[in-house]
Amino acid sequence: MGQVIIQSLSKERICEILHKYNRFRPIPNCASANNKTLPRVNSFPVQAGCSFDYNEGMAVYVEVAVNLPVAVGMFHYHLPEEEWAHNVAPGSLVVVPLGNQQVQGIVWRTLEHPAIAETRPVLQLLDPAPVLTPIQLALAEWMAHETLYPLATCFDLMLPPGLSQQVDLLYRLNEPALPAEGLTPVQARLVALLRERGPLRKRQIDAHLTKINWRPVAQAMVRRGMLVSHAVLLPPTARPKQARAVRLAIPPEEIDTRLAAIPRQKPEILARRKAILTFLAGQNEPVQPAWVFAGAGGGNAGDLQRLAEAGLIAYEEVEVWRDPLERVEFVLNEAPDLTxxxxxxxxxxxxxxxxxxxxxxxxxxxxxxxxxxxxxxxxxxxxxxxxxxxxxxxxxxxxxxxxxxxxxxxxxxxxxxxxxxxxxxxxxxxxxxxxxxxxxxxxxxxxxxxxxxxxxxxxxxxxxxxxxxxxxxxxxxxxxxxxxxxxxxxxxxxxxxxxxxxxxxxxxxxxxxxxxxxxxxxxxxRILAHRQAVAHQFRQLGRPLPELTKEGERAILDLPPVQVVDMRQELKAGNRTIFSRVLQKEL
Missing domain, CATH: 3.40.50.300 (P-loop containing nucleotide triphosphate hydrolases)
Known part of the structure; x- marks a missing residue:
């Protein structure tokens, strides 16, 4: 159990949080929040981010924060007797049932007794590791209290794009209930689209029927039985990127023998493929083809395919990090002396x-x-x-x-x-x-x-x-x-x-x-730059080096003088250009 310091909270506020969320372990002698004589304190404990304890035959109840346009709040569920459920912890991203649909939610805390008699089970754990740390959970609680927004809304700030998904509606035609004629223009366009493309989600229909308020029309058609709709929860769109890589599939000492056994190889092809195998023999992990060709000094996809068919190399799927700084060029530097x-x-x-x-x-x-x-x-x-x-x-x-x-x-x-x-x-x-x-x-x-x-x-x-x-x-x-x-x-x-x-x-x-x-x-x-850099710059400009104060390697120079010119006075003086007379003189 880790201790988290919050200097600005009084004991009254801590007790209020305890009674409201029942999230933190009790503080001894915690009096009512209305007791104004309580002293200020400096800390209260926060649960560590570990999975819940399971006892054989005992249900584990959790409180889950759900964020939907039509339902934002906290709901109680129980964990099923599944192997993956042992990895559920505070901050886990899960799928839960809500009404007749499935939605995403964040596990907030464990419960001894749920607020309802019969709870429904958590359906799925989307990430084996919690997506929110214990400190993030505490920060979200602070934000919910300070901003008066629901806790689930604050959780959404902390999830990357594509990981958190909201429920969408899927529409399909109910052909027997469609009238032969009498459809309005919007109804006709909606029916034609669904006949052409098949069942579509609400967001997909938005993309096709732009600038058309089709949603009230679709709801009316659902009530009349012409359309059928049901909620769908799409899997997260954010996922690790996989790339194809190759590795050596034979012991290095067998390269010459096994390579020579491949028929119909010209000398230049044989040399190129041997270079590929020799390069792979020196690698400790699978390598992407582009790096293989660069390291071996040549080759092509046909060479790799032939070597794979002969069993000399093997293809594997490896994860590739998408790094926005991968192509950023920089020169290593060390910390300079401080002023x-x-x-x-x-x-x-x-x-x-x-x-x-x-x-x-x-x-x-x-x-x-x-x-x-x-x-x-x-x-x-x-x-x-x-x-x-x-x-x-x-x-x-x-x-x-x-x-x-x-x-x-x-x-x-x-x-x-x-x-x-x-x-x-x-x-x-x-x-x-x-x-x-x-x-x-x-x-x-x-x-x-x-x-x-x-x-x-x-x-x-x-x-x-x-x-x-x-x-x-x-x-x-x-x-x-x-x-x-x-x-x-x-x-x-x-x-x-x-x-x-x-x-x-x-x-x-x-x-x-x-x-x-x-x-x-x-x-x-103001620090201008290193003294040597300043001297070099002034030599290039052909100007004498100004007097600089020096501390260590740094050179200090005052900011250049600034003169403010009132352009209204310039206009009164007959200057109708966009430049003041002072600036024209300096230019």
């Missing part, structure tokens, strides 16, 4: 990371640095130290700031450890990144606000760059939430360091930080 201001800020962040590793819940840290002051380097060093502690890091940036340069900086410092998440990726790329994050294979995830809901096993650092940006507020679809507030809650739950960086911090949060004595770290000086 005096950076060093002071880093010491404070480092101390917080060490306290978090020891089980404390450090307060959020605000990094107030002007543009170009070196905030990203603090993020990079914080990520590096977090990884050394055996934990993972989330790095959130506004969508507009998610540039290739930003990603390359992290990929160059941590090759093979960075995952990328944003809306422009394919569902397959996002699904594979989600799976690799869940397994701990990708300890660093970079992306916009949705990155906050990646299932890292043990998050230790949450970075929000430019945290004042309005894109951290979700209002387009439910639930509406602030990613900054959700990150602060996640940091409390996971006992992780939350690092909020900005050149123009949000005044409300800055005021809260000062009231609660959160550390506010300052980077007031």
């Amino acid at each position: 005096r201001d950076q060093g002071a800020a880093w010491e404070a962040v480092l101390s917080a990371i060490h306290r978090a590793a020891q089980g404390e819940a450090p307060p959020p840290h605000i990094l107030h640095g002007i543009t170009g002051s070196g905030k990203t380097e603090i993020y990079l060093q914080a990520v590096s130290e977090t990884l050394r502690q055996g934990r993972q890091a989330l790095v959130l940036v506004p969508e507009i700031a998610l540039t290739p340069q930003t990603v390359r900086r992290f990929a160059a410092r941590f090759p093979g450890k960075v995952g990328l998440v944003h809306s422009r990726l394919s569902s397959g790329e996002r699904y594979d990144t989600w799976r690799r994050a869940r397994s701990g294979e990708l300890p660093i995830i970079i992306g916009p606000r949705s990155t906050l809901f990646m299932p890292l096993p043990h998050p230790g650092l949450i970075v929000l760059d430019e945290f004042h940006d309005e894109s951290y507020y979700q209002e387009d679809f439910p639930p509406a939430y602030s990613a900054v507030e959700a990150a602060l809650a996640l940091g409390r739950l996971a006992r992780a360091v939350v690092l909020l960086g900005s050149a123009t911090p949000d005044l409300n949060l800055l005021y809260r930080a000062r009231q609660r004595r959160w550390p506010v770290l300052s980077l007031p000086t």
Whole structure:
């Protein structure tokens, strides 16, 4: 049973949660939520993400969150006596019956006594591992309380596209009940479509009958018996990608003998196929054909087919990761020396990371640095130290700031450890990144606000760059939430360091930080670049090197002067161009 720190909750609120959800183990001497004399406490326990205990002959009841347009809520079921049911745990994605249809749901908790006399069984476990971690379950509960949205709606934020599926309606014709004539134009089009294409789902009909309000017409036809509809639940569209690969099927010492036994081989073909077999002999795992041809210096699909028919190689299906950073080029680099201001800020962040590793819940840290002051380097060093502690890091940036340069900086410092998440990726790329994050294979995830809901096993650092940006507020679809507030809650739950960086911090949060004595770290000086890089740039421009202050390898230069020109005064002075007189003179 792990302990999760939530500093901002009073004991009254904890007891309210306990009585409302009955999810957490009891706290001794937990009084009524109306008792105003209770002291504030710092923590309450959260269930670990393990499967339920089975006792022979005893039913196990679970509460499942279901999210449908017509039914959003919590429903009680029992686990069947099936082998797969032993893998069901809090956070598992399951299929359950609801009315006369089957729907997806997330297992929320176990129950000693269900609210109804007769429960229906859970029908299927869609993923052997829980799709939500215990920390995510606690975060979803916090979001449901703060945003007043159903718990199931908050769960949906944490699932990758294609994994969560909602019920669709399948329509088919009931030919005996169709009248020979008298159909309306919409009815006639719907009947013609179903006769041509066969039974279709609601979404498929939407694609064919665009800009036509056919759904009320179809419902009326169902009531009159002309159409028959029933609910269908499609399997998840997100699944691992499989690719064909080959491996050597004989001992390496038999290559020459077995290859020579293949009839009708010209010398050049024999040499090419021997190179393929020799290359495969040096591989410890199946290799995709393209890599075989590259490694062997030639070959084609016909060579592989002939070698497979002779039993010298064998084809296998292997899983291939869809990695959006696979083709990103970067140059490895090491951490530079820090300036005096950076060093002071880093010491404070480092101390917080060490306290978090020891089980404390450090307060959020605000990094107030002007543009170009070196905030990203603090993020990079914080990520590096977090990884050394055996934990993972989330790095959130506004969508507009998610540039290739930003990603390359992290990929160059941590090759093979960075995952990328944003809306422009394919569902397959996002699904594979989600799976690799869940397994701990990708300890660093970079992306916009949705990155906050990646299932890292043990998050230790949450970075929000430019945290004042309005894109951290979700209002387009439910639930509406602030990613900054959700990150602060996640940091409390996971006992992780939350690092909020900005050149123009949000005044409300800055005021809260000062009231609660959160550390506010300052980077007031702009760092131009490494001194050698600055000198090289000025030599190329043929200009004298300005006086630079130097700390370690870094060169510091003030921002260029800015002159504001009132174009209304320019117009009054007779300047009718779009350029001011000062700018024209400088040009």
